Amino acid sequence: MSEDKETPEMRREKLRQEEIKQNPAGNLSDAFNRNESGNLTDLVGGLSWKVTGIVLLVLIGFLAALLFFR
Template identity: 60%
Template sequence: MSENQETPEQRRERLRQEELRGNPTGNLNDATYRASNGSLVDLVGGLGWKGTGILILVIIVGFIIYSVFFR
């Protein structure tokens, strides 16, 4: 697939893989941290814009419900 036909998600993953190949030991700490806790970038990249919007909406509604009932 040529560069101008790949999706932004595919481009991000390709660039991430190239960076890992170029500097494997520099990313060791990041890799262990992400493996144990996850990454917001991976979450948002996997959800897409609709899923991210729904996640933000759920967080806002949850905060409103919390502030109404527990204050």
């Protein structure tokens, strides 16, 4: 696929792979830090906008039900 037709997701993955090749110890540190704090952008980046919206609606509905039935 040419550079012009490359999607942003493909570009991010390509840059991530290049960084892993150049600095494997830094990648290990990043993985430990991500594990401690969580990474919402990776979660949402892997989902489509429709699925993200559904997940948000389910979470909001769950929270509303907790408050209503309390």
